[in-house]
Amino acid sequence: MKEKRAQFATRFGVIATTVGSAVGLGNIWGFPYKCGANGGGAFLVVYIICVAVIGIPVMCAEFAIGRGTHKNVRGALRQLHSSRLIHAFSYIGILASILILSFYAVVAGWTLEYLVEALAGQMTASPAADFSSHFGDTIASPLRAIGWTALFLVCNYFILRRGVKKGVERMSNIMMPILFFILIVFCVHSFFLPEVTKGLTFLFHPDFTKITPTVVLGAMGQAFFSLSLGLSCLLVYSSYFSDKENLIRSAGVITLLDTVVAVLAGVIIFPAVFSYGTNVAEGPKLVYEVFPAIFASMSIGWLWAVLFFLLLFFAALTSTISMSEISIAFLTEEWGLSRKRASFVNMVVAIALGSLCALSFGVLSDFTIFGKTIFELFEYVASNILLPLGGIAFAVLAGWGIDRRFVRDQLTNGGSTNKWLYPIVLFLMRFIAPVAILLVFLYVLGIL
Numbered sequence: 001m002k003e004k005r006a007q008f009a010t011r012f013g014v015i016a017t018t019v020g021s022a023v024g025l026g027n028i029w030g031f032p033y034k035c036g037a038n039g040g041g042a043f044l045v046v047y048i049i050c051v052a053v054i055g056i057p058v059m060c061a062e063f064a065i066g067r068g069t070h071k072n073v074r075g076a077l078r079q080l081h082s083s084r085l086i087h088a089f090s091y092i093g094i095l096a097s098i099l100i101l102s103f104y105a106v107v108a109g110w111t112l113e114y115l116v117e118a119l120a121g122q123m124t125a126s127p128a129a130d131f132s133s134h135f136g137d138t139i140a141s142p143l144r145a146i147g148w149t150a151l152f153l154v155c156n157y158f159i160l161r162r163g164v165k166k167g168v169e170r171m172s173n174i175m176m177p178i179l180f181f182i183l184i185v186f187c188v189h190s191f192f193l194p195e196v197t198k199g200l201t202f203l204f205h206p207d208f209t210k211i212t213p214t215v216v217l218g219a220m221g222q223a224f225f226s227l228s229l230g231l232s233c234l235l236v237y238s239s240y241f242s243d244k245e246n247l248i249r250s251a252g253v254i255t256l257l258d259t260v261v262a263v264l265a266g267v268i269i270f271p272a273v274f275s276y277g278t279n280v281a282e283g284p285k286l287v288y289e290v291f292p293a294i295f296a297s298m299s300i301g302w303l304w305a306v307l308f309f310l311l312l313f314f315a316a317l318t319s320t321i322s323m324s325e326i327s328i329a330f331l332t333e334e335w336g337l338s339r340k341r342a343s344f345v346n347m348v349v350a351i352a353l354g355s356l357c358a359l360s361f362g363v364l365s366d367f368t369i370f371g372k373t374i375f376e377l378f379e380y381v382a383s384n385i386l387l388p389l390g391g392i393a394f395a396v397l398a399g400w401g402i403d404r405r406f407v408r409d410q411l412t413n414g415g416s417t418n419k420w421l422y423p424i425v426l427f428l429m430r431f432i433a434p435v436a437i438l439l440v441f442l443y444v445l446g447i448l
C-alpha cells in the first residue's frame with residue numbers, strides 16, 4: 001500500500017524549487033508596496049531583523065520536521081506528537097493556505113493581464129498616467145477581474161495535476177535564474193532615473209521615528225509571507241528532500257536569495273516612484289502603476305515588459321504551486337483523493353474565494369470588515385496573524401515538543417555537519433523566535 005514518495009532529483013533542484021516557492025509576488029509586489037506605505041528604510045531594517053532572528057529558525061524547524069518524517073503536515077505532526085491540539089493545528093495551515101491562494105491569484109491575474117497588454121503593444125503606447133487609469137478600470141470591472149483570477153488558477157491547476165517532480169522542478173530550474181538576471185537589468189536602469197538618490201535614500205536611510213506597532217507587525221508578517229513560512233509549505237517541500245541535504249545551509253541560501261530579490265525590487269521601484277511622481281503609500285496597486293512607466297521609458301520597452309511579466313507570472317505560479325501542495329498533500333494522503341481530484345477541489349475553492357478578493361477593487365470596494373476590504377482582510381489575517389502563529393507552533397514543536405535527538409540528527413545530518421551552527425539555530429528556535437513573535441503581538445495589542 002505504501003507508495004514510494006517522490007524526491008527531488010538534484011541539489012540545484014531542491015534550492016531552485018524552494019526558492020521558487022519563496023520568491024514570488026511577495027517580493028516584487030508585496031515588499032515594495034508595504035515598505036512604501038510603512039516608512040521605507042525603517043521597515044527594511046525591522047524586516048531584516050525579523051528574517052534573521054525569526055525567519056531562519058522557523059524555516060529550520062519546518063525543514064527538520066518535514067525531512068525527518070517525509071510526510072505531509074498532518075501525518076508528520078501525528079508521528080511526532082500525540083496531542084490532539086497539535087494535530088488540529090494542521091487545519092489552520094490549510095485554511096491559511098487557501099486564504100493566501102485566493103488573494104494571491106488576484107494579483108497574479110493582474111500579471112497575466114499585463115502580459116497580454118504588453119504583447120498587444122498597448123502598455124508602452126499610452127502615457128503612464130493613462131495606463132494606470134486603464135488598469136484601474138480593468139480591475140474595477142467585475143467580469144474581467146474575476147476572469148483573470150480564474151484563468152490564473154486554471155493554469156495553476158494544470159501544473160499541479162502533473163505531479164511534484166515533472167511539473168514543478170523543471171520549470172523553476174529555468175525560470176528563477178532568468179528572473180534574477182532581468183531584475184538586475186532593471187536595477188541598472190533605475191540608477192539612471194532623475195530621482196535615484198531620493199528613491200534610494202527612502203529605502204536605505206531609516207528614519208527610526210517611523211517605527212510603530214503597525215510597521216513592526218507588517219514587517220514580521222511580510223517576512224513570514226515572503227519566506228513561505230508558518231503554513232507548513234516548506235515542511236511539505238522538505239519532506240521531498242533527500243537525507244543528504246544540509247538543512248541549515250539550505251535555509252541560509254534560500255533566505256539570502258529571497259531577501260536579495262525583495263531589496264532589488266525596492267531598488268527598482270523607489271527611484272521610479274519618485275521620478276514619476278507616484279504616491280509611495282499607494283498600497284497594493286503601487287507596483288502595477290509604476291512598472292508601465294518604467295517600460296515606457298526604456299528602449300524596446302514592450303519586449304522588456306513581455307519578458308518581465310512572463311517571468312513574474314512563473315514566479316507567482318511556483319509560489320501558488322507550493323501553497324496548493326499543502327492542501328493537495330493533505331487531501332491525497334489523508335483523505336485518499338486522487339491527485340487530479342485534489343487539485344480540482346483546490347482550484348474550485350480558490351476561484352470562489354478569489355473572486356470575492358478580485359471584486360474588492362471594484363463593486364465590493366465599499367464592503368469592509370474592520371475597515372478592510374475582503375482582499376485586505378484575507379491578506380492581513382493570513383500574513384500578520386496566522387503565519388506568525390504557525391511560526392510559533394513549529395518553533396515550539398521542534399524546539400521543545402519533540403525528541404531533541406530527532407531535531408539534532410536532522411539539522412546536523414546525524415552529527416556530520418553544522419557543529420557550530422546547530423547550537424545557535426537551536427537557541428534561536430527555542431527562545432528567541434517564539435518570544436519575539438509573542439512580543440510583537442503584545443506590542444500591537446498595546447499591552448507592551
Ligand code: TRP
Pocket residue numbers: 021022023024025026027100224225226227228229230231233319320322323387
Ligand atoms: N513566498 C511567496 C511569495 O513571496 C508566497 C508563498 C508561497 C507563501 N508559499 C507560501 C506565503 C506559503 C506563505 C506561506 O510570493
